[in-house]
Amino acid sequence: MSYLIPNSFLEANAVLKQSAIIATIPSKGSQSCQMVTTPRTKAFILQQPNISLPTPTTIPIKYAVRVTAGMGKGLFATVDIPFAETFLVEKPLVVLPKNIGEAFMIPRSGLTPAAWHEACMDEGEKILQRALDRMTEEDRKTFEALCDISMEDAAKRPLISRLVSNAMNLQMDDPSGLNFGNGYVGIPRAGARINHSCTANAVFHFDPETFNISYTAMRDIKAGHQIFLSYVGGGGTCTRRKQAMTRYNFVCSCSACTDATQETDKLRLEFRPRIESLAGPSAKVQSVAQAKALLGSTIQLKKALEKEGLDNEPHFMNVWFALQALYMKTGDVGNAELCGKRAAAYLTFPAARAQFKKLSFTVVT
Numbered sequence: 001m002s003y004l005i006p007n008s009f010l011e012a013n014a015v016l017k018q019s020a021i022i023a024t025i026p027s028k029g030s031q032s033c034q035m036v037t038t039p040r041t042k043a044f045i046l047q048q049p050n051i052s053l054p055t056p057t058t059i060p061i062k063y064a065v066r067v068t069a070g071m072g073k074g075l076f077a078t079v080d081i082p083f084a085e086t087f088l089v090e091k092p093l094v095v096l097p098k099n100i101g102e103a104f105m106i107p108r109s110g111l112t113p114a115a116w117h118e119a120c121m122d123e124g125e126k127i128l129q130r131a132l133d134r135m136t137e138e139d140r141k142t143f144e145a146l147c148d149i150s151m152e153d154a155a156k157r158p159l160i161s162r163l164v165s166n167a168m169n170l171q172m173d174d175p176s177g178l179n180f181g182n183g184y185v186g187i188p189r190a191g192a193r194i195n196h197s198c199t200a201n202a203v204f205h206f207d208p209e210t211f212n213i214s215y216t217a218m219r220d221i222k223a224g225h226q227i228f229l230s231y232v233g234g235g236g237t238c239t240r241r242k243q244a245m246t247r248y249n250f251v252c253s254c255s256a257c258t259d260a261t262q263e264t265d266k267l268r269l270e271f272r273p274r275i276e277s278l279a280g281p282s283a284k285v286q287s288v289a290q291a292k293a294l295l296g297s298t299i300q301l302k303k304a305l306e307k308e309g310l311d312n313e314p315h316f317m318n319v320w321f322a323l324q325a326l327y328m329k330t331g332d333v334g335n336a337e338l339c340g341k342r343a344a345a346y347l348t349f350p351a352a353r354a355q356f357k358k359l360s361f362t363v364v365t
C-alpha cells in the first residue's frame, strides 16, 4: 500500500524553491572549493574578508596514503606527529547541503514517498555533476578516485554514492539563516582517506571564514601508525555507533567497540556534561582538603576517559584545566605546571579554540 505525500510536507519544502547555484571559493587560488548553495548565501560568503586567503600549506608533508588490512586505503603518519600539531589543512572539494536533492527540489504532488526520494536523489546527482563540471581536471580526478563504499546504488548514481561514502558534517550555519534543515557537508581531499575509529587519534575542524578544514593530532601519533577520525562523535553507545556506521558499510573493531560494556556506554553518554561540570567546583574550592578530594575524583575521571579513548576529544582540555587549578590549590606547583602546559597546547589549534570559547574557565597563572 502506498500513500501520497501530505500537503503540509509539500508546503514546508516549498520555501526552498530556489535553484542551486555553485560558487567557486575562492575565485582565484591554487586550492578551491565548489559550494552548492543559494544566490544569497553565495553573495554573503564571497564578501567575507578571509575567504580569498590561500590555504596554508603544511610542509613537510607528514602523512601518506597506504593500503590497510581490512579498511581499504588509509592515511598514515610518515614521521612522528606530536599531540596538538595540525598536520593537514585543505579546502574541501565541494561543500553542499546535507540533503542535496531535497534542498532544491520543487515539490510535486501525487508522488509516493519512495518516488519522491528517488526524484530527490536524481536531482542531487545532477547538481553534483554540475559541481564536478566546474572543478579543475586535477580536482575532478581526486573526486573520482575517492573510495566508494556506501550502501547507495553506485551504478545508478555514482556521484551520490561517493558523496555518501566521503562526506563529513561541517560546523557551519548558513549565513542567510537557510540551513536546509540539516546543515552542510563537505567532501575532503587527503582527509577523505582517514578511516574511522571510536578511539580516533585526530580531530578535524572546518572554518567557515576561510573554508579550510584543519586536522590535528589529539595524541602523539608515531611514524607508521594510521591516523583516525571519529565519523560518529564520541557520545554514543556502542550499539548507536554501530548503527551510524552502517551507512559506510563498515563494522568498527576498535578497542572501545570490542571492550564495550554497560559502564563504558554510560561514560560515553555522560562524559561531556561531566567534564564541563569540572569547571565550577575546581574554581570555587576554598580549602586544601576540598581541593584534595576533588583532585582524587578528577584523576579517576581522567583515567576512565583515557581507558575509553575519550581523551581524544577537544573537551578533554577541561580536565587538564581543572587539574591545573586543583594541583595549584593543593600546593603541588610542579604538577600544576605540567597540567597547565598540556591545557595550553589545546589553545594552539582551531578545534579546541572553538571549544574553549564556550568555557568559563579562568586559566591559572
Ligand SMILES: [Zn+2]
Binding pocket: 197, 198, 199, 241, 252, 253, 254, 255, 256, 257, 258
Ligand atoms: Zn569503534
